[in-house]
Amino acid sequence: MKHKILIIEDETRLLRILKMVLTDNGYQVKTAQDGQQGIGVWTQWNPEVVVTDLKMRPVDGMEVLKFGRLNFPDIPLIILTAFGSIETAVIAMKIGAFDFLSKPVDHKQLLEIIEQALVANKKEPESLEDLIGSSVEMEQIKKNILLFASTDSSVFINGESGTGKEIVARSIHKASERKNGPFVKVNCAAIPRELIESELFGHKKGSFTGAIQDRKGAFIQADKGVLFLDEIGDLPIELQPKLLHAVEEKTITPIGASSPTPVSIKILSATNLNLEVMISESKFRADLFYRLSTICLNMPALRDKPTDISELALFFTKKFCLEFKKPVLKIADKAIQTLENYSWPGNIRELKNVIERAALTCNKETITHDNLPEIINKETIHPLPQNTKDHGFDMATQEQNLLQAALEQCGWNQSNAAKKLGITRSALRYRLQKHGIKK
Ligand SMILES: Nc1ncnc2c1ncn2[C@@H]1O[C@H](COP(=O)(O)OP(=O)(O)OP(=O)(O)O)[C@@H](O)[C@H]1O
Ligand SMILES: [Mg+2]
Incomplete structure (x- = not known):
């Protein structure tokens, strides 16, 4: 089934081009030329993602966003901003927009963000x-x-x-x-x-x-x-x-x-x-x-139950290999040891992300330390203190340090930092907001 995307934009030419790009990429698209019309289509058509311009009359993109948060809080909304309105876009992110894109719109980037928005909204069935x-x-x-x-x-x-x-x-x-x-x-x-x-x-x-x-x-x-x-x-x-x-x-x-x-x-x-x-x-x-x-x-921290690490790593390897339609990979003993020695500040989620990347990048039969992120191989030589039971403080500090380091290494590019950390952009933004981290 084709995913439904609503685009709200008052520049007719841009609207036509965006509609064409998304339709060509297999999406079902409806358009509106101002916020009021957009809200009408949203209510009747139930789109899965909404893309909206900010400056429109009589009802602007900010109003569309507020309407969405109140009435369809699960639907991701992507903001398009013209040069000079970045500050408003930042406010929009705080109100809960999924992401924003500066004009002129880079089509490839828009398609990527829509893809991420659809994935972020998919709920994992678990038992x-x-x-x-x-x-x-x-x-x-x-x-x-x-x-x-x-x-x-x-x-x-x-x-x-x-x-x-x-x-x-x-x-x-x-x-x-x-x-x-x-x-x-x-x-x-x-x-x-x-x-x-x-x-x-x-x-x-x-x-x-x-x-x-x-x-x-x-x-x-x-x-x-x-x-x-x-x-x-x-x-x-x-x-x-x-x-x-x-x-x-x-x-x-x-x-x-x-x-x-x-x-x-x-x-x-x-x-x-x-x-x-x-x-x-x-x-x-x-x-x-x-x-x-x-x-x-x-819930115990992963570092406090290290015997689960290999079991989880093997489980995630199988899960992702099946997902990526690859034969199920093995994990080298040394790589398992490296995983067991790491302090896992991000716990099972971090391990899951590390294995996802390893399964994706490994082109041999066995995952080795080459497929593991530098930070994990490095920490094996300089392990973090293990006694972090009082996690209220330690966890927050470790998370802040990790976020800060990733952002600095990526020149404060949030997309790249999120990729480095193995989390989604919205998850990264949420953590930055939580810790009040700004450039
Ligand atoms: N015991 C487990 N077995 C398999 N997968 C697990 C296990 N524990 C956690 N996971 C997976 O790890 C990821 C993180 O788990 P979850 O979202 O439940 O953590 P959380 O404690 O709610 O994290 P946060 O505080 O960041 O919200 C999820 O993808 C989840 O499916
Ligand atoms: Mg949670």
Whole structure:
């Protein structure tokens, strides 16, 4: 099936060319010549990606973006900017645009970004069998998943970035009686502050500027299923009382609604921040934390369960070789040793990315250290300190250093830095924002 792309652009000639380029590359395209018309097409046609110009009349690209965040938050939006409007584009990125492209539009780059946007939006189907690792720690986690899935109590999942918090949350859903109900994820760190309330609780048409239609919030969408509040530590403090009320009472009141709606949900939440420290600094409410963490699950860092590394590496090698339609590669013993000696600040996600690249670049039968990134081969000679249990601080610092180093090595080109780190551009931007890293 052809992917549906909506282009909103007021320059007729450019619009025609872009439509032609995308159609020639196998996309189904609809166009609009200003924001108002664009919003109309968006509502009726359900595109998978939206590309919009910024400066248009009477309704500009910024309004289109705000409309999208409120009404179709999962749909990636790409901004086209003319020379001189980069600052507005940066604001657009903060509100949640997927990416921006400067004019004149480089067609190849546009096609690449659209491809990335479509991939970023694809959800991986995963189940309990996909949870790899037979270390004592992982076996205990699997047992706990089954136990915690058997109740409706809230579960709080804590652990460094990339340790598997989300895959565990999905596994709890799949192992529970709610498995045929929805699994709804809200990333509290990725949604702009002013939109979170509507994202969680929904709104009524006309309840504020931009609310052009009723919207069901995540609580109602997750009815009879599981609501996963990801990056809960980033939830603004002023919204925490309303969330506490919803969690306690299992009823919610959408913005602008006059009466509450009951919901039947199991709530899972996760963060890589240290909420206890945040509570002591009055950045997170203790009452909400205790409500959410009836049961706590701590995900160990990969460096603390090194026996899982080879198992995961072999699993990912097989997965990617099948995906790349290659015969399944072996991994040299020495390369396994190198992987086991590395400190994995990005945990399982980092290992997965490293193996993906190795599987792609390896043109022999066996993956060797030549196929591993320099940083991993180097660190084997100068390993990082292993005692990083107090990850609240250490993890953040390591992540910041890694981001900074990658950006500096790539002359602050975000695309290249993201490639180097093996993460998507949107993931990179989100991390830069989180740590306040600017050039
Ligand atoms: N035990 C595991 N077996 C197989 N794959 C795993 C395992 N744990 C994590 N992964 C994979 O590693 C990647 C990162 O996991 P996940 O997104 O669950 O981490 P996270 O803790 O939520 O990270 P973040 O804090 O950055 O959001 C995912 O692609 C996931 O499928
Ligand atoms: Mg996560």
